[in-house]
Amino acid sequence: MKNNRLIIISYRLPFSFKTENKTTTLKPSAGGLVTAVKSLDLSASSQKPIWIGCADFTQSVWEKSKHLVNDDFEYVPVFLDKAVNKGFYNGFSNSVLWPLFHYFPGFVDYHDEYLTAYQAANQAVCEKVIEHLKPTDMVWVHDYHFLALPQLIREREPEATIGFFLHIPFPSNELLRLLPRRCRDYLLEGLLGADLIGFHTNDYLIHFLQSVSLNLGLSHNLAKVLYQDRGVQCQAFPIGINYGLYHDAYAQPDVVSERDELKKSYPGKIIFSVDRLDYTKGVMQRLDALEAFLQSHPEWKGNLVFILVVVPSRDEIQTYWERKQMIEQAVGRINGKFATLTWVPIVYRYASLAFPQLIALYTACDVAMITPLRDGMNLVAKEFIATRQDQQGVLLLSELTGAANELGDALLVNPLDEYEVADQLNVALMMPPEEQQRRMAVMQRRVEQYDVKQWANDFFDALAATRQGKRKNHVR
Numbered sequence: 001m002k003n004n005r006l007i008i009i010s011y012r013l014p015f016s017f018k019t020e021n022k023t024t025t026l027k028p029s030a031g032g033l034v035t036a037v038k039s040l041d042l043s044a045s046s047q048k049p050i051w052i053g054c055a056d057f058t059q060s061v062w063e064k065s066k067h068l069v070n071d072d073f074e075y076v077p078v079f080l081d082k083a084v085n086k087g088f089y090n091g092f093s094n095s096v097l098w099p100l101f102h103y104f105p106g107f108v109d110y111h112d113e114y115l116t117a118y119q120a121a122n123q124a125v126c127e128k129v130i131e132h133l134k135p136t137d138m139v140w141v142h143d144y145h146f147l148a149l150p151q152l153i154r155e156r157e158p159e160a161t162i163g164f165f166l167h168i169p170f171p172s173n174e175l176l177r178l179l180p181r182r183c184r185d186y187l188l189e190g191l192l193g194a195d196l197i198g199f200h201t202n203d204y205l206i207h208f209l210q211s212v213s214l215n216l217g218l219s220h221n222l223a224k225v226l227y228q229d230r231g232v233q234c235q236a237f238p239i240g241i242n243y244g245l246y247h248d249a250y251a252q253p254d255v256v257s258e259r260d261e262l263k264k265s266y267p268g269k270i271i272f273s274v275d276r277l278d279y280t281k282g283v284m285q286r287l288d289a290l291e292a293f294l295q296s297h298p299e300w301k302g303n304l305v306f307i308l309v310v311v312p313s314r315d316e317i318q319t320y321w322e323r324k325q326m327i328e329q330a331v332g333r334i335n336g337k338f339a340t341l342t343w344v345p346i347v348y349r350y351a352s353l354a355f356p357q358l359i360a361l362y363t364a365c366d367v368a369m370i371t372p373l374r375d376g377m378n379l380v381a382k383e384f385i386a387t388r389q390d391q392q393g394v395l396l397l398s399e400l401t402g403a404a405n406e407l408g409d410a411l412l413v414n415p416l417d418e419y420e421v422a423d424q425l426n427v428a429l430m431m432p433p434e435e436q437q438r439r440m441a442v443m444q445r446r447v448e449q450y451d452v453k454q455w456a457n458d459f460f461d462a463l464a465a466t467r468q469g470k471r472k473n474h475v476r
């Protein structure tokens with residue numbers, strides 16, 4: 001099956017361009033999806049895989065600079081109309097689907113125009129897929145931006161092989177039903193155009209099966225939904241990371257010198273967190289917990305630092321830039337309350353980190369405090385685990401992340417309960433090295449075994465199996 005050409009579709013292409021002083025340079029992004037797809041053994045196929053995504057550059061930049069993109073893929077950028085992209089990305093994707101699927105119904109800002117833009121963007125991407133699609137291709141659609149796309153492709157090419165993977169949670173139907181009926185049916189039917197639908201966890205899978213049953217009256221047998229005379233296989237595939245990349249970075253010279261510098265600057269305990277700026281990440285609640293902790297454990301004052309890194313994200317959306325202000329106020333208030341003339345409890349950075357700095361922080365810290373209010377998986381937790389060649393450090397992890405299903409040896413907490421988080425933070429800081437080592441070893445085995453390569457291969461094999469199944473039915 002791996003001699004079939006792969007067509008990947010995701011909102012972002014794995015690169016962008018930067019133009020400075022009239023010179024354009026390529027900025028590759030080292031996201032998980034790129035690693036995953038590159039790790040698939042597609043060598044049997046004589047054709048390059050195709051990657052279709054929405055361009056964050058203009059057509060003229062692309063024409064002038066596409067020669068810079070020298071890769072194993074053929075890239076196909078889709079140039080959406082500016083207003084369509086706004087309604088599609090800022091609007092329906094990130095102001096409706098994102099908050100709703102992460103259990104923030106109060107943050108949903110639904111407008112019919114957003115849905116119209118979402119439909120237009122999915123249609124535009126569908127046209128590009130159809131332009132390239134051959135009968136033997138395998139199509140793999142990614143994430144909540146393209147819930148409608150599988151069915152759009154199916155209507156044009158009924159025999160196509162289509163897989164879909166959702167990188168965020170699929171919520172309970174109690175959330176989904178808040179959308180207008182026509183909207184939720186459109187999304188569910190859109191997804192059912194696929195042959196295989198993948199989720200991170202069994203909970204998300206069960207929510208989806210319940211939603212198709214409650215909204216569309218469709219039954220399923222062993223997670224195969226019967227829809228328009230086809231079987232749609234639904235399955236959990238928890239995404240992993242490139243374990244080797246993170247594990248091997250521990251001893252890199254630039255990482256070692258950054259780590260030494262950190263340890264010299266912060267001789268006490270180091271608590272670390274890094275997240276994209278997003279209300280789902282629970283940064284405000286984390287700060288509340290830290291405040292409760294400093295209040296109830298004054299013995300730690302002067303003996304620890306919390307390094308809080310927030311990575312800029314989606315800053316055109318009000319709920320995002322408002323969050324930045326809230327976080328900065330809270331950091332200022334807590335530092336003002338507890339700092340002395342020679343010590344501050346929180347070191348805050350609003351920036352994306354270079355890889356060596358990130359690894360230095362993962363490997364210098366005593367506690368990684370990863371407490372989202374909701375997260376489809378959370379790869380930061382897995383990256384932290386992978387980096388710790390020394391098998392030291394404690395993972396304090398929200399039980400409301402997909403990763404918590406796999407990382408039972410973390411200290412699991414309810415991120416909304418600031419007193420529980422504060423108590424567990426103390427447990428983490430006091431944990432003996434032998435216990436840290438025992439827990440870390442178990443989690444490392446899991447993260448190493450089920451890495452991103454395994455994830456991509458499992459999905460791809462399952463998609464290939466749906467195709468073989470269809471063929472057999474044909475022969476009969």
Ligand code: G6P
Binds near residue numbers: 012143167168313314
């Ligand atoms: C989540 C989504 C991805 C998205 C990423 C960054 O992980 O599942 O699809 O690319 O956030 O968000 P952005 O809006 O910057 O692409």
